[in-house]
Amino acid sequence: MLKLARHNWLAIWPAGAFRRDAVFTRVLFRDLVICNTPETVHQAFVEQHEAFQRKSAQHRHALIPLLGDGLFVSDGALWRERRRVVAPVTHASRLPDLAPTITEAAADRAAAWAALPPGTTIDVLAEMGRLTAEIICRTIFGRALGADAAAAVVAAFAEYQREIGQTDIASLLGLPDWWPRLPNRRARAAARRIHAVVDGLIAAILDGGEGEASLIRSMAEAKVPGTDRPMDRRAFRNEAIVLFMAGHETTANVLAWALFILTQDPASADRLRAELATALGGRPATHADLPALPFTRAVLEETMRLYPPVPMLSRQAIAPGEIAGRPVRRGAMVLVAPWLLHRNPTIWEEPDAFVPDRFMPGAPRPPRHAYIPFSTGPRVCTGQQLGLMEATLCLATLWQAVRLELVEGTEVMPVARLTLRPGEALPMRVRPA
Numbered sequence: 001m002l003k004l005a006r007h008n009w010l011a012i013w014p015a016g017a018f019r020r021d022a023v024f025t026r027v028l029f030r031d032l033v034i035c036n037t038p039e040t041v042h043q044a045f046v047e048q049h050e051a052f053q054r055k056s057a058q059h060r061h062a063l064i065p066l067l068g069d070g071l072f073v074s075d076g077a078l079w080r081e082r083r084r085v086v087a088p089v090t091h092a093s094r095l096p097d098l099a100p101t102i103t104e105a106a107a108d109r110a111a112a113w114a115a116l117p118p119g120t121t122i123d124v125l126a127e128m129g130r131l132t133a134e135i136i137c138r139t140i141f142g143r144a145l146g147a148d149a150a151a152a153v154v155a156a157f158a159e160y161q162r163e164i165g166q167t168d169i170a171s172l173l174g175l176p177d178w179w180p181r182l183p184n185r186r187a188r189a190a191a192r193r194i195h196a197v198v199d200g201l202i203a204a205i206l207d208g209g210e211g212e213a214s215l216i217r218s219m220a221e222a223k224v225p226g227t228d229r230p231m232d233r234r235a236f237r238n239e240a241i242v243l244f245m246a247g248h249e250t251t252a253n254v255l256a257w258a259l260f261i262l263t264q265d266p267a268s269a270d271r272l273r274a275e276l277a278t279a280l281g282g283r284p285a286t287h288a289d290l291p292a293l294p295f296t297r298a299v300l301e302e303t304m305r306l307y308p309p310v311p312m313l314s315r316q317a318i319a320p321g322e323i324a325g326r327p328v329r330r331g332a333m334v335l336v337a338p339w340l341l342h343r344n345p346t347i348w349e350e351p352d353a354f355v356p357d358r359f360m361p362g363a364p365r366p367p368r369h370a371y372i373p374f375s376t377g378p379r380v381c382t383g384q385q386l387g388l389m390e391a392t393l394c395l396a397t398l399w400q401a402v403r404l405e406l407v408e409g410t411e412v413m414p415v416a417r418l419t420l421r422p423g424e425a426l427p428m429r430v431r432p433a
């Protein structure tokens with residue numbers, strides 16, 4: 001079971017798990033609680049945030065060599081402090097300034113696809129990875145960031161992800177955090193490469209005087225709460241890497257899954273094409289177009305229901321608590337799996353069907369805490385609005401440029417590492433629009 005979970009933990013759930021409200025079990029020497037209803041999610045992530053705010057030992061051990069004390073893996077006072085500096089830089093009010101980078105990158109990719117000889121095969125998963133990496137790099141470090149620097153960061157990230165294990169057996173055995181884990185030399189080397197590139201980029205921005213807008217500049221203008229000084233350089237690096245990690249593969253996976261689903265659902269594909277023809281008439285989508293793209297957005301929201309980019313949210317109880325009337329001991333692992341919750345048949349009608357109409361304006365919104373692709377509670381994704389905008393502008397721009405066909409015989413299987421991917425590649429043939 002652990003071996004299977006390490007390879008792809010999506011494969012371990014029996015069909016009945018999707019309708020359970022909460023599961024209490026023990027894996028090796030650790031208590032495990034899975035919350036699978038809006039009520040239990042609310043109890044774990046909102047009501048008892050203080051007790052269950054710490055990321056699981058697995059996540060921390062996998063990510064700390066890369067993120068240091070970045071807010072994604074920190075908790076308590078430090079997490080609160082960092083969150084107050086980082087969250088505002090991607091606030092909804094900043095989206096109009098951040099959108100042109102996205103429009104530009106999506107339009108370039110769309111033009112490159114349209115120029116391919118008809119019938120060329122592309123790997124849509126890799127293409128979306130490159131596109132969103134380029135976008136997040138330019139958003140964090142400024143629009144003029146060179147392609148080489150972006151490519152170096154992306155390659156080192158991919159290597160880091162490959163090297164870190166999914167299941168940290170030492171933590172499941174209940175060993176304390178200070179217990180030495182087997183060092184993964186290659187992962188640490190990849191982390192050092194990322195640190196070197198990012199340190200260089202930050203120094204160039206912060207020591208370079210006046211420059212263009214970027215998330216780094218916005219963070220530099222903010223003061224550490226309760227002081228009149230900005231964060232130190234190491235904190236900038238850690239938070240820049242958090243933003244890159246959190247904001248890149250998630251959005252890439254939503255786009256790849258959406259393009260895959262659209263190739264399998266001609267009615268939704270045509271309906272999307274019709275919306276885009278009316279709203280955009282072939283030009284790239286901009287921030288001002290968003291209100292005219294409700295179906296594009298609904299396609300993405302429904303895609304994230306079926307294939308939540310972060311399929312499992314895991315926490316470690318730092319104090320005792322209670323879920324569904326049962327006690328949760330200190331040290332227990334508390335899990336919320338959008339992969340299960342979003343297909344729970346007691347919440348969703350036809351849970352496995354792709355029905356974007358669920359998310360069209362006027363449709364009743366899902367019950368609170370039933371649909372949580374961006375998590376929920378105080379640790380909710382800070383980039384939710386940016387991620388949704390990015391995915392919408394990219395999908396709208398790319399879908400108009402070409403027609404895509406999944407290469408015959410391709411078997412698409414969801415695989416979960418830190419994020420949920422459609423396998424290792426998504427080969428599609430490009431045809432004229």
Ligand code: HEM
Binds near residue numbers: 073246374381383
């Ligand atoms: C469709 C795209 C995205 C999805 C589905 C997504 C989803 C999530 C989820 C589920 C979490 C919580 C993880 C956990 O608790 O274990 C999270 C956290 C976070 N996300 Fe996103 N995200 C997306 C895009 C972005 C973008 C574009 C940014 C910023 C550039 C971003 C920044 C963050 C940060 C900083 C956190 C950590 C928040 C904290 O711990 O306080 N995300 N995201």
